Amino acid sequence: MIHFHQINKHYGNFHVLKDINLSIKQGEVVVVIGPSGSGKSTMVRCINRLELVTDGELIVDGVRVNDKSTDINRLRRNIGMVFQHFNLYPHKTVLQNITLAPTQVAAMSKQEAEQAAMLYLEKVGIADKADAFPSQLSGGQQQRVAIARGLAMKPKIMLFDEPTSALDPETIGEVLDVMRTLAREGMTMVVVTHEMGFAKEVADRVVFMDQGRIIEEAEPAQFFTNPREERAQMFLSRILNH
Amino acid sequence: MKRWSKVIGISLAVALFVSALSGCVKQASEDEGTIAKIKKQGKVIAGVKYDLNLFGLKDPATGQVQGLDIDIAKQVAKKVLGDENAIEFMEVTSKTRIPMLKNGDIDMIVATMTISEERKKEIDFSDVYFTAGQSLLVPADSPLNSIKDLTKDSKVLTAKGSTSAKNVREAAPDAQILEFENYAEAFTALKAGQGSALTTDNALLYGMAQQDNNFRVLDETFTEEPYGIGIRKGDKEFAELLNDTLKELKDSGEYAQIYEKWIGKKPI
């Protein structure tokens, strides 16, 4: 479903991604972890071309992402994305946030889109907030709306870029619950997170990155109990014993 | 509560604005004559033009102002203080000269100012020191040869605050009049094709035609413009002194010399 082949990326002189090779199968949940500045967010943002790669080949859903002939808007319909800071549209209600793309991009009727949106809101557990504005919701509620918005285009892939990092501790759980449900339903997910518990429980595979490179790739059971690489060991000991 | 503070705020702002402006109005001391003021200052402050060839023109190279008005003003300084260089020149425009005189910023106006009944309500004048006539400056190839040739399509350029606009309105009621800040701007606008003619006293027009020979002055004049020295109203003592000065200059032949030096011919 997603194939990174020898991907490199530079910001000016800064080499952000170095020789990334990674394949993610349909239905797989891959959790990307690593210290900040290791390039994990950048890597995920390459998948829907929010970031351009400098060289290498990136194929998503059978499409070469960085080909000039690629209709990026078409590809993006199949990829939902959830951001650290939610990025909900503050001037639109919860319902309008969710129906914008379906009505504009998928040419769904307003009524159809709203019905679908209500289903997703029920799924994330806040159907009663449909007419509220984002500023009236808690962080956890906002992030659940953002997930519903991402799902509204019926994507094949969901990307999560540190979805719980900006949340109060007491609302992290409700967001992770929604993500857990999604994973169980077979959604292909790429998740950048620091939630090790979530990674252990839900991930099919853990990818550990440092300084722009993928250092280790393993099943969570193996990775968390017995990491091969020294840098991964250090990272885990720091994170788990702080 | 909020509304009240708004009302009070605005009233305060307006009060402040009005008092600030009225503070700017310096009152020339009424009881002190101009001659006494000049003696106290040790110099005459004359309002003159800086942008008028032949009458009052500042030479950018030397910083000196030169012209017929300047020479006349120096003679006044010589008369009062015995030194023709005991004088300070201040630039005035047609718009600023009367307010500046009334404020006491300047002691007299020697700035090609026509003596008119309307102005006499505000200030006093000396006797005539130069007689000009209003005419038109037109492009050398212009078909215009008389004020009568002006039609409703003609645009006549002049400066604000001058009698020229009024005179041309009477002589050619159909023509459109455009009034600029000063004659330099009006002349620039004429060069740029913004009008068909520029009007003011022929004495000034000759100066412009001298600068740029793509323009000519019509021979015909349609007014008589007697220039006088403007002074504060009611200062009879100073008026007499000015008139004496002018008379002495004429009698001694010095006036004729000054006239010829600038205008290029003898006075009539």
Place this chain on the structure above:
Amino acid sequence: MFIHFSVLTEHLDRYLIGLGGTVAASVISLIASFILGAIIAVFRITPVKPLQWIGTAYVEFFRNIPLMLIAFFVLVGLPLLTGAVLVPFVSGLTALTVYTSAFIAEAIRAGIQAVPKGQMEAARSSGLTYIQAMRHVIIPQAVKLVIPPLGNQFLNLVKNSSIFTILSASDLMYQADLINSDTFDTFSTYIFAALFYLILTIPLSFGIRHLEQRSQNVKGVEA
């Protein structure tokens, strides 16, 4: 008392003609400079480099020279360079529009760029095109940010229309100059001119504040 009301009563017709000129100049310039400013703002934020350069050059040039110079250029330079002689009123409109549009372009650009980057990313990642994202997500939020600086520009525009006088185009200031040269009562003449300007600008000022408050009270404005 320095103020003579006779100046007002005897020359009311000219003040009103001038006021009409100022209102007409302001309204026409306001519309024209808004349209021109919006186009330049688009140039400034578009990813197309040459358009960006044009937009930047326009803004930096016209924003950083005095309006009076622009006015003179339109009056004198334009005819010498192109042979196009504009009547004074149109010269004034041109100068005022060109000058004001540079400021309006900046206000609009700043408003659009003040919308957090994540908004565009969220919109684009859901499959919206750049134009759709602008229309549905960015511009509605930018409008609220742009209203206050735009209001200030419109106030400035009304006051700046007083350059019409140096082009001998009939506005409030031009008529006041002419009244002054008739009455020689400089103080009274310009006090009343100021009063007429205030009649125009104070309601405008309050209107702008009202609009600002209303846009701030809309729910969900804070990002």
